[in-house]
Amino acid sequence: MYEIKTSKLLKQVMADYFSATKNKSRPLAWCTSVGPAELLRSFGFEVYFPENHGALLGATRKAMDTIPVASKIGYPSDICSYLTADIGSYIRKSTPLTKHYGLEAPPKPDLIVYNTNQCREVQDWFTFFGNEYNCPVLGIVPPRHMDEVKKEDIDNVSKQFRSLIPECERISGNKFNIDKFRETLKLSKEATGLWKKTLDTSKHSPAPISFFDATIHMGPIVVLRGTEIAKEYYRVLLAELEHNVKNKQGFVANESSRIYWEGMPIWGRLRYLSDLFMQHNSAVVASTYCNSWIFDAFDERHPFESSAFAYTTIFINRSEKAKLEILKNLIDEFRIDGMIFHEAKTCFNNSNSRFGMPARLKEETGIETLIIEADLCDLRFFSEEQSTIKIETLLEQISS
Amino acid sequence: MFFLGVDIGSLYTKLVVINPENEIVHSDLFRTMARNRQKRDEIINNIYSKYKIGYTCSTGYGRKLLKSADVIKTELYCASAGVTQIARIDKTIIDIGGEDIKLLTSNSNGKVIDFYMNSKCAAGTGAFITEVAERAELDVLEMSKLAANSKSDKELNSFCTVFAKTEIMKWIFDETSIEDLAKGIYISIANRIQKIPADSSLPVFLIGGVAFYHPYLKNIIEDRFNVEVTIPKNPQLINAFGAACIAQKHFNL
Numbered sequence: 001m002y003e004i005k006t007s008k009l010l011k012q013v014m015a016d017y018f019s020a021t022k023n024k025s026r027p028l029a030w031c032t033s034v035g036p037a038e039l040l041r042s043f044g045f046e047v048y049f050p051e052n053h054g055a056l057l058g059a060t061r062k063a064m065d066t067i068p069v070a071s072k073i074g075y076p077s078d079i080c081s082y083l084t085a086d087i088g089s090y091i092r093k094s095t096p097l098t099k100h101y102g103l104e105a106p107p108k109p110d111l112i113v114y115n116t117n118q119c120r121e122v123q124d125w126f127t128f129f130g131n132e133y134n135c136p137v138l139g140i141v142p143p144r145h146m147d148e149v150k151k152e153d154i155d156n157v158s159k160q161f162r163s164l165i166p167e168c169e170r171i172s173g174n175k176f177n178i179d180k181f182r183e184t185l186k187l188s189k190e191a192t193g194l195w196k197k198t199l200d201t202s203k204h205s206p207a208p209i210s211f212f213d214a215t216i217h218m219g220p221i222v223v224l225r226g227t228e229i230a231k232e233y234y235r236v237l238l239a240e241l242e243h244n245v246k247n248k249q250g251f252v253a254n255e256s257s258r259i260y261w262e263g264m265p266i267w268g269r270l271r272y273l274s275d276l277f278m279q280h281n282s283a284v285v286a287s288t289y290c291n292s293w294i295f296d297a298f299d300e301r302h303p304f305e306s307s308a309f310a311y312t313t314i315f316i317n318r319s320e321k322a323k324l325e326i327l328k329n330l331i332d333e334f335r336i337d338g339m340i341f342h343e344a345k346t347c348f349n350n351s352n353s354r355f356g357m358p359a360r361l362k363e364e365t366g367i368e369t370l371i372i373e374a375d376l377c378d379l380r381f382f383s384e385e386q387s388t389i390k391i392e393t394l395l396e397q398i399s400s
Numbered sequence: 401m402f403f404l405g406v407d408i409g410s411l412y413t414k415l416v417v418i419n420p421e422n423e424i425v426h427s428d429l430f431r432t433m434a435r436n437r438q439k440r441d442e443i444i445n446n447i448y449s450k451y452k453i454g455y456t457c458s459t460g461y462g463r464k465l466l467k468s469a470d471v472i473k474t475e476l477y478c479a480s481a482g483v484t485q486i487a488r489i490d491k492t493i494i495d496i497g498g499e500d501i502k503l504l505t506s507n508s509n510g511k512v513i514d515f516y517m518n519s520k521c522a523a524g525t526g527a528f529i530t531e532v533a534e535r536a537e538l539d540v541l542e543m544s545k546l547a548a549n550s551k552s553d554k555e556l557n558s559f560c561t562v563f564a565k566t567e568i569m570k571w572i573f574d575e576t577s578i579e580d581l582a583k584g585i586y587i588s589i590a591n592r593i594q595k596i597p598a599d600s601s602l603p604v605f606l607i608g609g610v611a612f613y614h615p616y617l618k619n620i621i622e623d624r625f626n627v628e629v630t631i632p633k634n635p636q637l638i639n640a641f642g643a644a645c646i647a648q649k650h651f652n653l
Contacts, residue, residue: 345520359597373519385461386500386519393476397512400477 002251004213006237013233014219018101021046027110027172030129032122033222034292034314035115036140036161038188038307041226042181043172048107049223050125053097054082057089058267058377060096067378081346081377083125090132109133111171113164115140117317119349136171138164142312147319149312157308182300185307188226189298194234195221196294201241202285203334206250208241211261211284212274213251221293256281257398258335262288262327263342264350264376269384276388280395286334288315288327288352320355324364327357331365337398338368340391345373345381370394402451403651405643406444406469407478408432408462411498411526412609413440414640417451422485422645426451427637432462444468457647459639471650475639476504476515481649482642483605484510486632492602494593494621495639496610498526503596516596521559524592526610528561529585535565536572536581543582544616550579556588564588583620590620604629611635 021028029045031037037047057063063081066088071077073091075084089095090106097103112130114122116139123139130137140160143153165176198217201208209217217237224230244250259277261284266273277284292315299306315326331339339361341353348354358369370390374382402425407414409432417426426447433439447453448468458469459478466472473481479495479502488508495502499522504515522528533540554576558564571581589610604627606618611631618629632638 381520383519386517389461389474389476390515390517390519393474393512393515393517396474396477397515400511 021107029111030109032114038184038226042184043168057085061268063377080121112137158304184226186300191230192295204245207285208244211287214290215265252283255283257337259284260336260339341371345375401454403644403647404456405640406458407640408460416640416644418644455647455651457643459643478639478642480506482638492604495608524589546579546582547616550583552580607635607638609636
């Protein structure tokens with residue numbers, strides 16, 4: 001049976017990362033997953049990502065217990081389920097980090113920083129914890145839903161990046177050092193470059209890494225980008241996958257179809273969905289989600305401007321027109337037969353099926369498209385049997 | 401040589417045996433009885449002893465349960481295959497079952513071009529009718545006749561089945577006639593269907609158990625959507641028939 005051996009290393013890398021957050025001698029910042037992690041690291045902050053915790057709550061299905069707890073204090077279950085799962089976990093004093101990484105609770109922040117490039121929900125989510133921990137909360141608020149990102153937008157956002165410096169200096173006790181920022185950004189760019197190459201191995205057939213596996217292997221690019229550790233991890237993973245490509249080894253030996261997953265993972269049903277596609281020899285080879293941590297634009301010569309540009313041009317922050325073009329290119333590059341749009345009930349911002357995109361994409365590219373209604377964490381919004389019939393019908397459409 | 405299609409639906413299991421000319425030579429319909437597989441197996445085994453079955457295709461919610469199936473297909477593909485056997489044209493098929501509504505566009509060769517299926521809520525399905533009719537003290541088997549005698553356009557607004565039951569209580573308090581109650585329930589189903597994207601220029605085929613027990617829905621959909629609607633003979637057997645046609649096709653591959 002096909003398996004990615006580097007998974008063992010992944011467990012160690014993630015365990016070490018969480019272990020490092022216990023180190024009280026270093027300042028610790030919370031940051032959104034596509035927030036200014038490199039800038040924070042340049043001040044010596046350990047960086048913790050609440051969205052990673054949200055995903056863990058979803059994958060372990062603990063979110064089903066914690067979401068109702070948040071609902072009781074006024075965060076209803078139809079807003080972001082990362083937010084409700086995480087806040088509920090905090091109130092309940094129960095986290096899967098204990099079982100998996102030996103942490104009693106998520107590490108306490110000295111500083112909280114968000115970027116609303118993905119959604120406004122992160123602002124309210126992080127503000128809740130700012131109040132709870134009596135901790136400063138800083139935010140970057142870029143222009144949203146861009147056709148293209150212009151110079152004035154970059155000026156605006158890079159100015160906001162710079163404005164974080166005084167508070168970062170005060171809390172970390174370290175003066176801003178542009179060389180450290182450049183070095184961190186360079187490491188981050190190298191890691192994301194390796195991550196891109198990792199995902200791109202699945203342009204080959206048989207593909208060596210599925211979307212479902214990639215959602216697990218993306219851990220280091222989210223939580224450790226800007227470090228040597230992330231870079232090294234993806235060097236090892238990439239080498240294994242390139243070896244598999246060379247030996248024509250993939251997770252589906254004879255691919256009957258190649259599928260693109262658009263939108264968030266359904267964390268609590270990754271295994272079920274992975275098995276379902278495998279039963280039909282269908283390979284889910286690419287996704288918007290995993291591609292979201294590729295930051296080609298980082299340039300250590302212009303660290304502020306390139307960070308501003310990279311974090312403002314992320315897929316989720318683009319217009320429907322720009323998103324359509326990005327998806328069309330990926331369909332072409334990965335030789336996609338069908339696209340599944342996950343319409344996440346609690347994640348309006350990362351659901352791209354609500355403004356006619358599936359129909360437009362089908363018309364322009366000829367691939368089959370399907371909308372699955374579910375959620376990232378809240379499985380009450382996922383009807384397994386109905387979704388299975390829909391997916392199997394899509395696969396029948398492709399094969400007939 | 402004969403071919404068997406088995407549609408294991410949420411409420412009823414339907415069986416169709418066809419000959420090589422795609423003609424139905426036998427059909428059966430019985431409660432799915434999820435816990436009593438023995439009864440189902442007995443009925444199916446009788447078919448195997450009576451007919452020389454080349455291939456069996458199973459479909460429906462329980463499609464993966466039938467061990468003797470040579471082919472497993474979704475209801476949407478079987479609906480398309482079954483209706484295409486009757487009408488080799490581009491068409492819209494609306495299949496209203498016990499717990500779901502499926503709407504699909506199918507071409508003259510039976511390929512599914514587009515499809516929709518409810519997956520969040522069962523409003524507008526057979527279960528919806530049963531629930532609301534029970535609250536309205538209507539006999540579900542009489543509803544179609546009653547609705548045909550109504551001139552009302554009153555409709556249930558509630559999306560939720562449970563709230564629709566509350567809403568219909570208000571109608572009863574207001575002494576709404578049973579004819580208008582029946583029609584109101586049907587209109588709310590048509591409203592659900594109306595929101596589903598579909599090519600309105602195509603003729604519509606209405607299939608499934610709801611089409612069988614509530615044929616007046618055809619008139620309401622025709623009036624509301626201004627399209628020609630056909631309910632084929634034995635609409636609840638179409639998916640099993642389509643499955644049998646697919647069984648034959650695969651046997652001959």
